[in-house]
Amino acid sequence: LGRDALTSGAWRSLAFKPYNFAAAGKPVDGGHLHTLLKVREQFRLIFLEMGFAEMDSARYVESSFWNFDALFQPQQHPARDEHDTFFLSFPESSRLPDEADYVARVKAAHCGGPDGAAVTGGSRGYRYAWSAAEARKNILRTHTTAVSCRMLRRLATATADAGGVFTPAKMFSIDRVFRNETLDATHLAEFHQIEGLVADRGLSLGHLKGVIHTFFKKMGMDRLRFKPTHNPYTEPSLEVHAFHPGLDKWVEVGNSGMFRPEMLLPMGLPPDVRVIAWGLSLERPTMIKYGVSNIRDLFGHKMDL
Numbered sequence: 001l002g003r004d005a006l007t008s009g010a011w012r013s014l015a016f017k018p019y020n021f022a023a024a025g026k027p028v029d030g031g032h033l034h035t036l037l038k039v040r041e042q043f044r045l046i047f048l049e050m051g052f053a054e055m056d057s058a059r060y061v062e063s064s065f066w067n068f069d070a071l072f073q074p075q076q077h078p079a080r081d082e083h084d085t086f087f088l089s090f091p092e093s094s095r096l097p098d099e100a101d102y103v104a105r106v107k108a109a110h111c112g113g114p115d116g117a118a119v120t121g122g123s124r125g126y127r128y129a130w131s132a133a134e135a136r137k138n139i140l141r142t143h144t145t146a147v148s149c150r151m152l153r154r155l156a157t158a159t160a161d162a163g164g165v166f167t168p169a170k171m172f173s174i175d176r177v178f179r180n181e182t183l184d185a186t187h188l189a190e191f192h193q194i195e196g197l198v199a200d201r202g203l204s205l206g207h208l209k210g211v212i213h214t215f216f217k218k219m220g221m222d223r224l225r226f227k228p229t230h231n232p233y234t235e236p237s238l239e240v241h242a243f244h245p246g247l248d249k250w251v252e253v254g255n256s257g258m259f260r261p262e263m264l265l266p267m268g269l270p271p272d273v274r275v276i277a278w279g280l281s282l283e284r285p286t287m288i289k290y291g292v293s294n295i296r297d298l299f300g301h302k303m304d305l
């Protein structure tokens with residue numbers, strides 16, 4: 001009906017179909033899990049069936065101490081400046097952990113010298129004047145490895161409280177992390193990191209490769225390649241590549257390594273305890289699984305996946 005037919009009253013002479021009040025209404029969409037959260041649940045189930053316990057990762061604001069210093073990441077490392085990391089203006093800084101002895105060992109590890117070598121089993125450290133003020137600066141955590149760090153320190157103190165009796169641990173986390181980087185079709189200022197770790201005596205690179213094989217095999221990827229790389233807090237470090245049957249090509253699927261003694265020994269873990277860990281993102285597998293080319297299509301109203 002054009003506007004004039006309505007305003008001129010011509011509609012009065014038209015025959016309208018009688019209302020069918022018995023007609024069923026449009027089915028109401030009862031709501032559904034966001035695609036990312038569906039994939040997060042799938043990863044969570046993979047970890048749980050592998051016997052991993054979930055870490056408490058509910059802390060987006062972190063101190064530089066836990067996000068960087070306790071991980072033996074030096075204060076002048078490029079990842080620690082403003083163009084990679086979001087620093088908070090208020091509260092600008094937080095207190096260092098109350099355990100002054102632990103902070104002192106972290107400082108010694110960074111400073112190096114005889115004190116550092118004594119704490120880290122001989123590492124030369126970075127030989128610079130470590131600043132407590134720098135370590136106190138608050139940031140939005142750049143990786144969930146900060147959570148792993150807190151949990152490993154807790155494992156070390158629990159071992160001490162148990163009179164030195166160490167209990168092995170398998171832990172994971174899947175949560176948001178924040179990077180101050182240029183946005184593009186596949187990068188946002190935040191993403192979800194997935195991280196798993198195993199702490200035990202006698203772990204080797206073979207165990208690291210084995211646990212990663214088991215993890216990715218549960219996603220249908222059983223052809224893996226490990227490529228040497230570098231992380232400040234792991235040595236050795238390995239990039240993980242997998243042959244994706246659907247895409248019929250090799251895909252970089254994550255990063256991994258063995259946490260360094262300069263990180264573990266200051267925590268007070270028994271010197272023969274090794275920690276292997278690996279990480280990946282949640283967005284990358286979700287985009288591949290659902291054929292999303294622009295990461296922004298994972299968010300907002302266009303979500304009809």
Ligand SMILES: COC[C@@H]1[C@H](c2ccc(C#Cc3ccccc3)cc2)[C@@H]2CN(C(=O)Nc3ccc(OC4CC4)cc3)C[C@@H](O)[C@@H](O)CN12
Nearest residue numbers: 193234252253254255256257277278279280281284285288
């Ligand atoms: C700044 O961005 C880093 C992110 C993110 C990432 C990288 C490293 C870690 C880590 C770690 C780590 C290392 C040592 C010890 C502890 C944690 C975590 C996330 C992904 C890691 N990546 C990534 O997720 N790729 C990926 C993962 C799964 C997947 O499955 C699909 C079904 C087929 C497909 C792809 C690799 C690349 O995408 C990389 O270019 C982007 N990376």
